[in-house]
Amino acid sequence: MAAVRSQVATLWAALALCTAMSGEALAQKKYDSGASDTEIKIGNIMPYSGPASGYAAIGRTEEAYFNKINAEGGINGRKVRFISYDDGYSPPKTVEQARKLVESDNVLLIFGSLGTSTNSAIRKYMNEKKVPQLFVASGASKWNDPKQYPWTMGWQPSYVSEARIYAKYIMKEKPNGKIGVLYQNDDFGKDYLNGLKEGLGAKASMIVREEAYDTSEPAIDERVVKLKAAGADIFISLTNQKFAAQGIKKAAEINWHPMHIISNVSASVSGVLEPAGIEVSQGILSATYTKDGSDPQWNADEGMKKFYSFLTQYEPKASKLDAGVVYGYAAAQTIVKVLQMCGDDLTRENVMKQAASLKDFAPDTLLPGIKINTAPDDFAPIEQLQMMRFKGRKWELFGDIISSEMSH
Known part of the structure; x- marks a missing residue:
């Protein structure tokens, strides 16, 4: 009887060992090229x-x-x-x-x-x-x-997400405004413009004039003049840094004081606002998703x-x-x-x-x-931003975190 018992015990032990091993086999490490144990x-x-x-x-x-x-x-x-x-x-x-x-x-x-x-x-x-x-x-x-x-x-x-957020802000703060848009005539500018129109939806007619520029142009001064002449009281600059700075400068020269929004990629204090002039940059709006390393807050x-x-x-x-x-x-x-x-x-x-x-x-x-x-x-990891306004020598965040997701 004892012999049978010991055989059964051995069998169970062997079974337990097999089960443990198959569990281990399941948890085996898997690598493609570029990965190893070390x-x-x-x-x-x-x-x-x-x-x-x-x-x-x-x-x-x-x-x-x-x-x-x-x-x-x-x-x-x-x-x-x-x-x-x-x-x-x-x-x-x-x-x-x-x-x-x-x-x-x-x-x-x-x-x-x-x-x-x-x-x-x-x-x-x-x-x-x-x-x-x-x-x-x-x-x-x-x-x-x-x-x-x-x-x-x-x-x-995405630039589309960011522009939708500007649209939401405008419809809340200035629902009867007239929008003049300056945008770069490539995928970058068009992405922003599409996002803005998506965000405005039925109110896309608020856009009274669009001016597209090519990066090879030396200056966009005349385009800014045309946006003012179209009666716009909201100026959206969907541009790279160089042209954002020109737009700020020109608006001040022609004594045009619209609600002025610049894209996040052009929100650099040292790269855009200082060259344009800190004085004339006061009150400009943009949006961000990161903390500003230069801000003591x-x-x-x-x-x-x-x-x-x-x-x-x-x-x-x-x-x-x-x-x-x-x-x-x-x-x-x-x-x-x-x-x-x-x-x-x-x-x-x-x-x-x-x-x-x-x-x-x-x-x-x-x-x-x-x-x-x-x-x-959903391959868009970050879809929220917060509005910010330039005041003194730095950006000040305000309002809630805004999601760019469209309400269906």
């Missing part, structure tokens, strides 16, 4: 040279953030290897660098590459290769197209305390006044969060799956109340 390779393309090299601070900050993560033990015990190349903001060069990252460096994914035309040039390639093109650093609305491009996702609020903010101490330790040469530094930090925190969520399944498919299931994630440098949310059919 390392995760992340590719990146930035304009470290050329006409957009002002944005290079984003890439440098991201690299510093990964250095911090590695110093603290990595992501689930794996060190990040960040491989960042220069494309000089030239799409053919972007294509070359993307191929190098995917085919020679064998990265797991490409993260945070900068620019609309540059990322457009590699989108088809990345999707054919099924390599994540994650958190593209451009506000074009085209990055939110999971059906057609399931391997590409944006990060910042954030000195006691927990998130910004972490950000400032990160700068001191890992990127002391960076300027906390540079919006690109604030941006790079938050974007890097987002990709780290996604990779943490992947656990031991570091396949490209799982990376995209986790990126599309972020819930109320709040990086340290985003405004309080602004959270990152994604879904399999």
Whole structure:
């Protein structure tokens, strides 16, 4: 009897062992190229040279953030290897660098590459290769197209979202106003213009004149004169920094004092408002989603305390006044969060799956109340902004956080 009992016990032990082993087999680590037990390779393309090299601070900050993560033990015990190349903001060069990252460096994914035309040039390639093109650093609305491009996702609020928010603000504050729009005659300007019209909906007739300019034009003075002549009392400048500054200056010269809104990409104090003139820039409106590193109101903010101490330790040469530094930090925190969520399944498919299931994630440098949310059919992580007004020498936030989502 004892012998039978011991046989049964042995059988049970063997069964238990088999069950345990199959459980372990299920929890096996899964890797695509670019990931291993010790390392995760992340590719990146930035304009470290050329006409957009002002944005290079984003890439440098991201690299510093990964250095911090590695110093603290990595992501689930794996060190990040960040491989960042220069494309000089030239799409053919972007294509070359993307191929190098995917085919020679064998990265797991490409993260945070900068620019609309540059990322457009590699989108088809990345999707054919099924390599994540994650958190593209451009506000074009085209990055939110999971059906057609399931391997590409944006990060910042789209230009369409931002313009819808201006429309909501105008309809509340000046519902009988007449709008004059100055916009850049390309995808960037047209995205903004479409968002504005979507947001105004049935009230799109408030727009009394549209003026499109090409970036090759030396000045837009005459266009500003035409907007005033059309009777506009709201001036919306959907432009890059150079032309935003010209618009502010010209409006003051012709003694035109409309409600004046400039796009978030042109809301730089040092790049736009100082050159245009601090005096004539008073009261200008814009919207934002990040905290301003130069604003003392954030000195006691927990998130910004972490950000400032990160700068001191890992990127002391960076300027906390540079919006690109604030941006790079938050974007890097987002990709780290996604990779943490992947656990031991570091396949490209799982990376995209986790990126599309972020819930109320709040990086340290985003405004309080602004959270990152994604879904399999929603590749637009940030869809909220807050209005701000230029006063004295800095931007002052006001009102509630506004969501760009359309009420159906």
